[in-house]
Amino acid sequence: MKRILAQAVKELAQFRRDRLTLALAFILPMMTLLIFGFAIRLEAKDIPLLVQDLDQSVLSRQYHDRLFATNLFTPVTWQGNPEIALDRSIARAIVVIPPDFSRRIIANKSSDIQVIVDGTDANNARVIRNSIKATTQFFLQSEHLAPTTASISAATRLWFNPGRQESLYIVPGVYGVVLWIFPSLLSAIAMVREKEKGTILQVYASDLSAGELILGKSLAYLVVGIGMAIGVIGLGSLIFHLGFVGDPTPLLLGTLLYLWASVMFGLMLGARTNNQNSAVQGVALVGFLTALLLSGFIYPLSNIPFPLSLVSNVIPARYFIEISRDAFVRGIGWSGIWFNLVIIFGLGMLLFTAARKALSRMQLGD
Template sequence: MKRVLAQAVKELSQFWRDRLTVALAIVLPLLTLFIFGFAIRLESQNLPLVIQDLDNSPRSRAYIEQLFATNQFKPVPWPQGLTPEAALDQGQARAVVVIPPDFQRQMMRGETATVQVLIDGTDANNARFLQNALRATTHAFNQAMTSPQRPPPVAAETRLWFNPGRQETLFIVPGVMGVVLWVYPSLLAAIAMVREKDRGTIIQVYASDLRAEELLLGKGLAYLAIGGVEALVVIGLGMGIFGLRWAGDPLPFLLGTLVFLAAAVMFGLFIGVRANSQNVAVQGVALIGFLTALLLSGFIYPLANIPFPLSLISHIVPARYYIELSRNTFVRGSGWSGVWWQVAMIVLLGWLLFSIARRLLRRMQLPD
């Protein structure tokens, strides 16, 4: 135990001495938090829309008014002397709505008036969103126009739980925490490990009778402490700037954060043990750690959408469980009963990473 502490103390003083790394250890997580927290908007707003109203009647104007009633769309004029479709070609609008000349007349006659909608399908996500939004608006317009002679047979009364205002930060920021607290502590730990090999100082460690687990735990402890500071900063800012609030008992989350950081550090050490140069270590963490935490964790893309073989991998991505845990803590707030499984999985995966790293290092010798 004493040697574990000696290792940790040395690691911390080395870290502290390198002011650039200290600054990066704090600045990089913050930057990531801000970039993701402010820049990612899954819901689109102010989409440019071109309207060609060939009818120009009270009904058609009412329909147009309905379209721009929310901030989802903003009107743009189509290019002078060209057809409205040209606005799509030139990228000035995302969609074009053409109202036919006999729009009002057809409606008055009780017939169905047809409105032509052209959507720019380049961005599939936006296209789907536009399609839904235009359908919904048209539906609402229909309801308003047809006087309710009889009530509809079924009416679904929907209420959003946990996040009634559909605040996006409540979705994004807890997810960012999972990415940030996975990537940076593991990066620092991996570099610390591989640096010993790079500089040859590892031979001194091998030449003593320090055991593999003592080495891993010593280094792990130091970077767990550093990761803890990062976590405090990230959580603090999440609450201070992005308005996150504990939705229930924070204890499972705080404990879960600790084991998640430990798992992240073990992952970094594992990469550091395998890699033979700083470059390889950084790339290893960036590729394996960052990509899985970003894409296979449910941070942005729903877990249910991940296709079959990849979905298996998502089960061994610790960030997945941590993001579930943090979303629960800041949005749902169900306490231990909702998150014990996630915490247990993080502990299991962390232990697994530690065991593999220990196995790789067990001889504490130079490779042949």
């Protein structure tokens, strides 16, 4: 145990003297949090909409105003063929009101409104279509042009996030991405630096085992990761007004396990690479892409196609993001996410075993 602590103290001393590493540990995670927290928006807004009113009646103007009262669309002015505005991306959708719009409605006849939606972005296209459909139905009801009674009436209430704050969904996910990338990056660079400077030979010549070396380094960068987590989660809670909605202990324990798994991932990559460029590329490709795309951070896990859906089962960020969102949004606590902590611990042990075996083979000269 003394040798593990001595190794950890040595790593922390080296870390403290390297200003670039200090910036990598504390400045870049904060910048990543701010960029992701403010830049990523899943709900479409300010969509340019072109409305061509061929009726020019009181009813058609009321319908026109109702479309823009949703605060989802911004009006676009265009003279000539409206489809050209769509082709040139001046408008994302076109609504054409026919010349007999009001006359047919007053006569209790159906009036066909032409809606053309840019389908380049499938998600936005779906949002636009559903919004125009819902707005049209609301307009008919508000103008007493549709039946007021229905066989089924759905009373909808948003649970957990009634204000529809996107930060409640995005920011806890950013915690998972940031706390996976930067601790693993720091530990991978630290391991490879030992090889590049040749100091790893002193370890081989000593009686320090591969497991003790790994544990010593992981302890040092776990301490660094804890400081990083306090800074990132504290800044995110302050700026985006996030607070615990339930028992915080699953998040506290889960963060420790997650940081340990992240450090082990970096040490495993560092033990298997011979230069810092390879280590950084490995963390970026294997760590960042999987944490970003296969963890449920942005895209639902159910949307991940086979066989990539199998890979998502071994991504620790997937399980930590669920823990983080539970702590800040859902508040279910231990009964809902205890299994996630078990999985993170198991994946961390697998990474520790892989790192130890890789370093053991190097010590033996295989």
